[in-house]
Amino acid sequence: MKKNITINLCGRLFNIDEDAYELLRHYIDTLRSYFAKQEGGEEIADDIETRIAELLEELKNQGTEAVNIDHIKEIIHRIGKPEEMDGFEGTNDEKNNDDGHRYDSFQSAAKGALNNVRERTKGKRLYRDPNDKKMMGVLSGFANYFGGDVVWWRLGYTALVLLCFTISAYNFLWFMRNHWLYVDMSLWGVALIIAYVILAIIMPVAESPEDRLRMKGKEVNPQNLAEELAPLSSPVENTGEESSANQEAEAPSESQKRESKRRESSGCISTTFGCIGGIFTALWTVVTTLFRWCIYAFGAFIAVMCLLGIVVLGVIAISPENTIFSGHYDFIRSAEFAAFMPSLMKLFYLFIIAALITLAITAYAIIHSLLNEFKQMQPMPYRQRIALLVMWLIGFVVAVAAAVIGIPKFNKADEDFYRKKYDAYLYEKDIHDGIYIQPHEWEYLHKNRWKVVNAEGCNDRFTAVGEYYVEKDRWNRYLDCYNEDGRQRYRVERTDTLMPGRYYLHCAARANGGGAFVYQIIDGKKELIEIWADGNTRGNIFAAARGVTDSISREMKSEKISKEEAQKRLEPLRNMAIANGGKGYGWNRFAFKPFVITKPTAVSYGLTSDYQFTGQPFRGQWFSACDFVFEKLDE
């Protein structure tokens, strides 16, 4: 059953099948556009239309109720194609068109391939063929453009892809260590598939008859146009019932496409594979349909991601401070950023714009391709595709460049800013009474109530570890100051309040030059003791310990005392005797004059090299002190 419409031709009404109408309309349009070039051409076209109407009237009079496509074809045959009307026979032109564009075999391409290709592709444009496609019609488009039967193109491409994946599978099974080879081959396979998809996006589809002519390399004139349309109608009558059922709801071109597709696909594969052709065709259809749907799904996914990306970019562009810069609150509002900002912001907006363009084009291209597959749309002309591709490339490159330049710049400036801030913070918190003291030293000094009175020339170091005079406590911290030129004016002091009584102060100290003192101040009276410059070996603490240990050993050897007795007496001194590998670290013990106080008194004491305080310059590089202790004497 076919759809039937009523047309009005030169004032007469006729009932005509829809496909016949399409053919007739196209024929009349072709005539009109052909004669439009001539003087009085409109009248000629009118006359011909009148003639057509007369012929249709005759049909009606003969009893035909509905005009079908055969009638129209007959009428076109009678009245003729525009070219023929000027008296030229069609045969000459047909000869010209058939100059072997489509039917060169691959063998002739082998000799002088490039010239051959140029010849073959002259006058043609690369389109996707919608009437002969297994997937997107890329390979049949190639077949049309370069020549050769599309079956070979398809077999070749499929074989290449399968080869890549087969090799990679083989490698995986037998050469599992050869990772590089495995990855390479399947990468090639994937690359081929991606290339197909990209080609499908770039190559426009030859929808209109004009495009189809361009694809095949034929000149776009009314004769070829009429010819192009006519062959499409023939499969309709060949497949009879089946096709009629399809035509009811569709435009003729859609059903014709399907018919020729079915005809072509079953033709190619069946002939090549003989009796298993049927099974193979079915399998092939399933595989390609699945694959096609996977591509659609993937494409849709990408398109959705692009749209989401556009929204996100839009949000970021509107308020960057609250989105990507939110973790850098202080930096954004600082003076440094304000100075730094203009160039960065330019880069930032450049990136946003470029990225928006890239995403938008991607989404548009994918959506357009998808819609084209499902619903007839105006196909994108070549020019537009190329322009979009170029714009996409530019957008992509600019976006990547802007990001690659801008992000490290921002990160570095941000890091510098925060490091500066942190350093300042660090520095600030470690300044005590105007003196910078490192945290670990401050901990020691503060815990032990030492106050650095003067820090000039001390190189920010006021204590040391490692050479304590008791070997097992070697790493005890002690007061210490070093300056290469001996210019330190170090003074560190502690104050104790003592109850009435009789005391003396003693401490351990060492130096490698004269002019370093330990001191004590009672009731404003200052007492200084110069530290002996023994350097960092020996010292009287060590010597004393050593002396005693030596005598004990002697006594033990001469058996004046028992071993246990010797051990007991040696024990407290041993560590001091073995300090610095038995050489001592140069510590001396100093004791101040005993004093008596009758009421609670604050006594200050400490270590210094400050010539203002001592009246002498320091003549070494370093000095140390520790273990300041008051001994209470009995009255």
Next chain:
Amino acid sequence: MNIDNAKSQMRKGMLEYCVLLLLRQRPAYASDIIHRLKDADLLVVEGTLYPLLSRLKNDGLLSYEWQESTQGPPRKYYALTPEGNEFLEGLDTAWGEIANTVNILKG
């Protein structure tokens, strides 16, 4: 193929002359002209006639008038103009000369 080519060239040359001859016999509709030319095997493709008629009319050799018809809309009714008659007489002479030459050549 070649003889068909030659034949169509001959027909193409004769077509104009024959149309004018027909119209000298009596005025006619386009469909009549087509019918009679087809009978004489001078016309393969009907559409050829229309540009020709248009040209002849533009050259002033033909004229037409609209005639009402009971079977449908009005149709063009072609006839020779006096200029057309004169032109045709010239063609008659030319035809005579060509026919003479050809006959002589045929031997």
